[in-house]
Amino acid sequence: MTTVSSRGQTPEPPTSLGMPALPAPDYPAEVRARLEADAKEVIARYPGPRSALLPLLHLVQAEEGHVTRTGIRFCAEQLDLTTAEVTAVSTFYSMYRRKAGGDYQVGVCTNTLCAVMGGDAIFEELKEHLGVGNGETTEDGAVSLEHIECNAACDFAPVVMVNWEFFDNQTPESARQLVDDLRAGRTVEPTRGAPLCTFKETARMLAGFPDERPGAVEATGSAGPASLIGLRLAKGEVAPGRGAGHVVSPRTAGPAEEPPSGHPGEQAPPGHPSSHDAPQETSASDDQHPAGPTAEEGE
């Protein structure tokens, strides 16, 4: 019914601020009981209940594939928070979906290094091939495409992530084959790490529940060789390819070795132990992970 103000004017409808309308519907009783048991287990791991918010958001995401109004209400009730507080957190982190998505979240790293190594070309290829844009999902509900920021895998650039598993050293062609395989239900193997599973299954693991697939934990692996160079340098070890040279970690340098407070533009003295002594190794020097375009990409 339209109301009329005392001045005889029809009032404007309230302005939407884009916040979820309240109250949100509850889960069906069976789902709620199951999630409450899971939430209790997660909350018990923390000294204070509100510390469990991030895993609980993954838990509700595992239920519905994204963080719904119902999921936000559930988290708030379990942790004695307001729905506004839960919404603020869930919309801050990019790993929480705010709308329904596909079984496979395909993220193309278009951060600086991956972008110049081919990430931008891969994203354009997938966008055209799948017929979807950033944050959109294919009609069959299989693949959601998105830009992602650096995943600390720059030595394997350009990197594509599927449900946060690594697919290293990709090309537009290999990425296209990857999404075709995903959509066709064919098994795809990440370059390293555990075998791939669906978005919901991944979300449940991120909530803190174990990956019970045989061999999955053992397959987790470790950092690649180029990544480990930085660790070796931090320990003051000899950098690969530097012969008998020795890089002194700034953290372990004694007072006598501390650099003088120079002026802008002043050259450091020979042997100066500073971060500028870091080796000039690049992925191009890593035989196992060459930096340049692969043969099929360049031909």
Ligand code: FES
């Ligand atoms: S820039 Fe892509 S992983 Fe670092």
